[in-house]
Amino acid sequence: MPLTPEAQAEIADARATPRPTLRAVSEGMEAHLYTAHPVLDHGFVRVIDYMGDDSAIVQAARVSYGAGTKHVSNDEGLIRYLMRHWHSTPFEMCEVKFHVKLPVFVARQWIRHRTANVNEYSARYSILDREFYIPAPENLAAQSTVNNQGRGAVLEGEEAxxxxxxxxxxxxxxxxxxxxxxxxxxxxxxxRELARMNLPANIYTQWYWKVDLHNLFHFLRLRADAHAQYEIRVYAELMCKLVADWVPLAYAAFADYRMGGVNLSAKGLEVIRRRLAGEDVTQETSGMSKGEWREFEGVFG
Known part of the structure; x- marks a missing residue:
């Protein structure tokens, strides 16, 4: 069970006592505030706090103090422009703080994203719970034969x-x-600080993870990708849904330009131009390595 009855009661109490505020509020994110969304077998993600919304991004870009004569369509166009041209500062004006429960080996991947503030549950002071991540059978796979970081065929029968x-x-x-x-x-x-060294990497830990929207988008672009490890990808996919409700205009631009878009190298762009001109370009004549060509063909055929 991801949350104890005491924790659930605490969340219910927090959600039952709203307070008035003059700051920008995202109705989509308010609906998620404090609620624990389950991930894997014992994990969860919940939003503890946030700052800003789509209008905060626009306001920072225009350095204005009011809506003025601008309309939502103008805001959407500006946000898409900022995303399209890789502007970062306006997106840094929005921040969010998550409470995440996750296996230690996932946390060790996650912490590689260093542009965030992290405070983790300490096994020096507290005793960790007897909760371990045990993969579902469909997620037990052999080592990939083409990718040193990936999985291959699913294990079956007696081996699984x-x-x-x-x-x-x-x-x-x-x-x-x-x-x-x-x-x-x-x-x-x-x-306790010594006894913890014997614990396996699939035991669960918890942390508070606070990050601005620009760096959160970077995390999601890498970790919600189909090539990311399943155990961290499911966290990122859930967080994508939360962010989409928090800043819908910004997330739509992110999904279009980052998640759904493709970056081309100069060589890749030249291959496209040559193909449009009718030339039959191969890997040998493209100037690309075999790995680059394989990725290029995976997108363009």
Missing amino acids: ARVLELLKSDAGRAYDNYEAMLSQDGQQGLA
């Missing part, structure tokens, strides 16, 4: 069952030993 049993038994045994080392029943008990 054996791997699942190993994951469960190893995690359980490690936690049993963790508790045994901490125990003060007839012994001093090992310090």
Whole structure:
């Protein structure tokens, strides 16, 4: 269960006591505030706080203090222009703080995105819960034969069952030993900061992660991509939905230009021009490496 009854009661209480404010409010994000959205088997994402909305991006770009004579269509056009031309500062005017519960190995990937403020649950002071990420059978896959970072065919039958049993038994045994080392029943008990070293990478941790919209978009572009590891991608995909409700105009531009768009190298652009002129261009005559050509053909055929 992602949240304890006590945590659920705390969330219900927070949502039941709204307060008036003069600051910009996103109705879409207000609907999500504090609510825990489940991810994986024990994880969740919830919005703790946010600042700004689509109008904050526009306001920063125009350095204005009111709506003036501008219309929503003008705002949308400006936001799309900013996204199209890789402007970043206006999007940094919006911020959001998430509470995330995630497996440690996912957290180690996530923390590579360093342009955020992070405060993680400390196993030096507290005892971690007996909660581990155990993949669903359809997510157990062999190593990819073409991508050193990816997965290949799904494991089946006895091999899948054996791997699942190993994951469960190893995690359980490690936690049993963790508790045994901490125990003060007839012994001093090992310090928490040392006992934690024995815990597996699939145990769950939690953190608060605060980030501005520009850097959040960068995170989502990489981690919500189909090539990202499944276990971090499901978090990013959920966060995409939250952001779409928070800043719909900005997210629509992001989805169009970043998630749905393609960046071309000078060589790639030249291949397109040569093909439009009727030339039959191959990898050998393109000037691209085999890897570049494979990615190019994956988009353009």
